[in-house]
Amino acid sequence: MPELPEIEVIKNIILPYLKGYIINYSIVRNIKLKYLIPKEIINISNQKIIDIKRRGRYIIFLLQNNSIIIHLGMTGNLLIINKKNIKIFKHDHIDLIINNNIILRYSDVRRFGFWIWCNKNYKENIFLKKLGLEPLSNEFNKIYLYKITQKKKIPIKVLLMMNEIVVGIGNIYSNESLFISKILPYRKSNTLTFIEIDILIKNIKYILYKSIINGGTSICNYINPYNKKGSFNKFIFVYGRNNKLCKICKTKIVKIIQRNRSTFFCSVCQN
DNA sequence: CACACAACCTGCGAGC
DNA sequence: TGCTCGCAGGTTGTGT
Numbered sequence: 158m159p160e161l162p163e164i165e166v167i168k169n170i171i172l173p174y175l176k177g178y179i180i181n182y183s184i185v186r187n188i189k190l191k192y193l194i195p196k197e198i199i200n201i202s203n204q205k206i207i208d209i210k211r212r213g214r215y216i217i218f219l220l221q222n223n224s225i226i227i228h229l230g231m232t233g234n235l236l237i238i239n240k241k242n243i244k245i246f247k248h249d250h251i252d253l254i255i256n257n258n259i260i261l262r263y264s265d266v267r268r269f270g271f272w273i274w275c276n277k278n279y280k281e282n283i284f285l286k287k288l289g290l291e292p293l294s295n296e297f298n299k300i301y302l303y304k305i306t307q308k309k310k311i312p313i314k315v316l317l318m319m320n321e322i323v324v325g326i327g328n329i330y331s332n333e334s335l336f337i338s339k340i341l342p343y344r345k346s347n348t349l350t351f352i353e354i355d356i357l358i359k360n361i362k363y364i365l366y367k368s369i370i371n372g373g374t375s376i377c378n379y380i381n382p383y384n385k386k387g388s389f390n391k392f393i394f395v396y397g398r399n400n401k402l403c404k405i406c407k408t409k410i411v412k413i414i415q416r417n418r419s420t421f422f423c424s425v426c427q428n
Numbered sequence: 429c430a431c432a433c434a435a436c437c438t439g440c441g442a443g444c
Numbered sequence: 445t446g447c448t449c450g451c452a453g454g455t456t457g458t459g460t
Contacts, residue, residue, distance in 0.1 A: 189437095191436065191437090230436095230437095231437090232437090232438080232439095248438085265437095266437080266438055266439070267436085267437045267438050267439085268436075268437050268438080269436065269437070309429085309430090310429085310430075311429090311430065311431085315430095315431095377439090377440085378439095416431075416432080417432075417433070417434095
């Protein structure tokens with residue numbers, strides 16, 4: 158499901174329900190995710206949640222001596238549910254029973270998500286260590302991105318989705334930020350000017366903030382921990398709109414395939 | 429280094 | 445109604 162805004166929304170919603178509380182125990186109904194759920198999580202008991210962080214698309218639960226690193230893959234959901242309201246669905250994998258009468262439930266239809274048990278130093282974990290910059294940080298700026306785009310000759314849309322360069326920009330927000338920046342997705346990265354990179358950086362940050370404020374984007378599976386959809390969909394210009402008319406110039410939106418992912422653009426506006 | 433492709437899974441809609 | 449096909453917010457790993 159989720160790109161950075163959705164993960165950020167999820168983290169912000171679950172934080173007050175979990176921070177400072179105790180995981181009494183867990184119920185694991187289906188051990189099979191992308192990686193098997195580790196025994197430390199299956200057997201967890203009496204662990205205080207010190208804090209919850211987000212890094213890229215990962216959510217990290219900081220415990221007293223360890224941490225849990227969670228990736229939602231394409232269809233993972235975290236839900237805050239009441240103990241009384243405990244209907245089980247087919248793809249519910251994990252319940253964390255918390256000492257404040259709520260349950261944090263993880264469900265995942267396609268099982269591309271995973272939960273990892275890690276020591277306290279989660280930043281050194283193999284998955285997190287190789288991640289690039291946070292797109293909403295000051296370090297992710299036009300100097301940084303220009304330097305990288307100059308060195309590479311790959312399509313700019315592909316580059317924006319590379320986690321070792323910048324994290325959390327997936328298929329929706331790469332398409333959308335290129336549209337509002339009026340840049341064609343197949344432009345080779347080293348042909349972009351410093352001015353264009355400046356515009357692109359500003360629009361990436363703008364669109365991510367705007368999506369977070371609107372609760373993220375719900376295309377098919379994404380729901381927040383209250384089981385509600387995000388409302389950023391109404392601001393989408395190109396993603397998933399192939400053969401529909403551009404909201405600005407009424408030209409048909411085009412779909413192409415780049416690196417086996419769908420890319421959408423307006424050949425008139427983005428030129 | 430750039431790219432193509434497969435793998436991990438299930439569900440849904442389109443078309444026959 | 446029921447089948448097959450293609451497609452889906454991600455990531456990793458192979459081979460050319």
